[in-house]
Amino acid sequence: MVRVLDLTRQAGVYATRLLAEEGHEVIRIESPAGDDLRHLGPFLGGVPGIEDGAYHQFFNAGKRSLALDLTTAEGREAFERLARTAGVIVASTPLPLSEDELRALRPELVLVVITGEDRSELLAYARAGLLSITGHPGRMPVLMGGHIVYAATGAWVMVAAAAALLVQQLTGEGQTVTVDIQQCFETFLDHAVENYTAKGRTTERRGHRGAVTPISGAFPSEDGFWMLSLHDSLERWKTLMDWMQDPVLADDESLLNYDERLKHRDLILDRIGTWAQAFPKQDLVIEAQRRRIPSAPVSTSLELAEDVQLIDRRFLVQAAHPVHGKMLFPRGALATVWDQDIGFAPALGSANAELLGELGYTPEEQVLLFERSVS
């Protein structure tokens, strides 16, 4: 396990969370005013505050917080001492030391530099082509909610960091990895790009129906939406017909052909939608699964916060938050695999005394740094 210095912003912060899930010691270096992520809502408890941002609480979980003003000479010196102890630095904010200076201090360092994060989320999303495939046909296209796309870019940053860390472990060699966020956005278009360049086929917004699998969609039921997606095979089509007993579709033999189903998918989706409205969503999902047809409820994060599968696998674990009390806390996908416990996100600067002490600052010097607003 190595020491990780975390100077990421939104597009990279999931990477350092994942490093914490793997058991590394992650130190988040923030300005004494707190980093931007702390200012992003919604806020636990509903009232804005630098300790309560939901994004801060999730993505900084399992980390230590060091408040340090890197624009000052004193801050730079403390950072230099800390860098000597680091295995990896992940940064999307400017560092007080150049790459060469860092390399001289710590030759085996893995330095992950994140570029291309200056363009704001919606604009980057539009530029990468993702906006054109998100939303409902005939309506205004829409950004993916919840800043999910930044968790995905963070996942790419983690892959890059983890690969370089493995090389460091096995060879003792450090290196610099440069991750471009705009390119990360673009990767999620790869299926569409290949369809276009290999087959001349365009990818459109499909709203809640048939986005990738033609016979799929979110349909209203008696009590909310449920989702069905039917594999392209003839066998699955027959299974669905056996279940629905739809007089229009079942008698149409041309639909036994995949291409015909593709051509008439809107009719098929309309028929499924009308039929399903008479049943409760849970019944539909259970019966579809019994027939081996992929199906699921359409959930909100409120429903997921108490999901039986997530609880059973200990993705969600009971924990007592110091301010917000008992809750089911999402450990994360890697933490679940490794059964790694993750602490709550740190209060701003809560590791200052310990870390500065470790770096050789006397209590008097720590007071000086604090009084000069460096820490």
Add this chain to the structure above:
Amino acid sequence: MVSDVLLAPEKQGGRGPVAGLKVLDFTHVFAGPFCTRTLADLGADIVHVESRQRDPGDRHRAAYAHRNKRSISLDLKNEAGHAVATRLAMAADVIVENFSSSVMRRLKLDYDTLSVEHPRLIYISLSGYGHTGPRNAWTSMNMNLQAYTGLMMTTGSEGDPPTSISNSWNDYMGGLHGVMAILRALSERAVSGCGRNIDLSQFECSVATLGPLLMASAVSGRPPKRAGNRSSSAAPQGVYPCTGEDEWCTLRIETGAQWRALATLIGAPELANDKRLASAVGRMRHHDELDARIGAWTRQRSKFEAEELLQRAGVPAERMRRVAEIVESPDCGEVYKPVPSDRPRPVLACSLPFTFSRSTVAAVTPSCRLGEHTEEVLHDWLGIDDAEIAALERRGGFV
């Protein structure tokens, strides 16, 4: 024989981070193939085990799933074919599979069976919901996971129906986390000498990306608000209609100077001087009204013209690009590289969105054809000679 490549590494210069890693790939669309494709980009030797009996046809033999891999065609139900698969498993560092749990057990290619004689094996299952828990037997596809993970009820505005993205979003999330888990297990193995079984749930990979909203809901007891295209920290921000069908331009105002530039550009200097709109809070309060004014201006212009005028005035803006524009514009789509092919038009495949200063990233190669590398892999991994291959073929191993 167990590969010791990663215990006796050469220096990295000019090699992929996992060069020499032998990965036996039993995956099908798309989280699994994406996971192994990414490992291939990082230098691993991926052998994709396929059977002509299961071949879904050319429709799925796309470069995005199968490039940079070798394909071996085996009949796993035939004794000779199965024996070869087992020998390959014994030679592999990593096995990646995304069948349901019973399939690999029935084939005696599951972790418990293989690890008895091959304790260094790293074995990852990338199933929809994981191999334990009340949903472990649920079948899943990308759209189900977009629904169940909360993605569809987070995207869009309040009152909208569930809203999806037209790509295999959850497969990307599952595949990326799969790569991380494998890299971590390799790191562990380098110390302990032991491999491990990894039961990764695609569902959990995607839910994690919504972790903040789970925590917010757990405390508030309410689902979070759906923000559509608006920002909680800047206003106005939005997607505005332009001339032509389904053409749009985005913009975002962060500063007072940008706001005054926008108001002037759209011919509304009175808005620039309106005290109610001088602050972001004020502009947020009147967002609907401002959207109407901005939209009235963009509607008169093509998205190209709107984007250019806005950017020139100092207003952050980007037009909505379609796939064709990503492919054809010189100023974006850098991550896409041409796949060597004899087609008249170049096919583009996605490479990695990062570079290493010492390690290398594999160049994009064409999609492997089914069974294309059967003999080559048997030579390389098992040292089997031509005579033995002919014997295996006579016994029906390669179908």
